[in-house]
Amino acid sequence: MKNFMLFLMTLFLSCHVMAQQTTVTGTITDGTDGSPLIGANVLVKGTGTGSIADVNGKFSVSVPTGKDVLVISCIGYKQQEITLKAGQKVVNVVMKEDSELLDEVVVVGYGTMKKSDLSGASVSMGEDAIKGSIITNLDQSLQGRAAGVTAVQTSGAPGSS
Template sequence: MNKILVLILFCIGTFSLQAQTFSVSGMVDEADTGLPLPGVNIIVKNTSNGVVTDFDGNYTINEVSAGDVLVFSYVGFLPQEVTVGENQNVIDVTLKTDAAALEEVVVIGYGTQQRKDITGAVSVVSNETIEELNPIKIEQALQGTAAGVNVTHLPAHREQELM
């Protein structure tokens, strides 16, 4: 009889020791400006449990346990890992810019691509060159500074037709 009672108490104790899960919410912003970052990936490390921040940088991730590590990652920013404390329901994170990662992104006429994925030539016009030229319009900064680039300006009535 005692063995059965001990077995029952052991089973109850085992179930109560299982990790309690809860929700964690918060906001993600950038260190330089303090502005919220939409589209930041938040994932519980070594799981497939993850969410993305909304337009205002807010997120809520469910089924998180104390001791889990949340990984915050976003293109152009250094990833950050935060360990969830016991009953910690709010975690706000500030991501720092990763300048090295930004050098690998190239802006093209119809979007952005990583430098390694581009098959054509890449020409760079630095911000120092633009400041030195002090152009009124951006096309003036490109004209004569990027090899093989022809810049033409449409009259105002043609611009309206294209829009």
């Protein structure tokens, strides 16, 4: 009976040691001006574990034992894979801009996607088209300049047209 209890204790202790996780924290900043990157994604490669950078560019993610690669990504920046050293708990990342990707990203009302994956019609208008005119509302700036767009000013009150 004594050997059986010793066996069970050893089994439970080994399960506890194998299931340990390390919390890794850090800051993600822009490489050009050092400003924090809000909303940058941090994922542990090969798992569904991840985190998002806060307004100060800080993140905290639990890394399971045996997983040592973090994948850092943000729209408009090159994705980076960082291999953690043994016992490393702080990672500060400087992201480099990827200007080639900026032309390929379209922001839609429910997320972002590549321009090639967008189905339907899309119209883009540069700021120089808006600068030269006197406008009081955004809908006035689109009227007559974006093909297929009809802009109508409403009061926004419930029941109005």
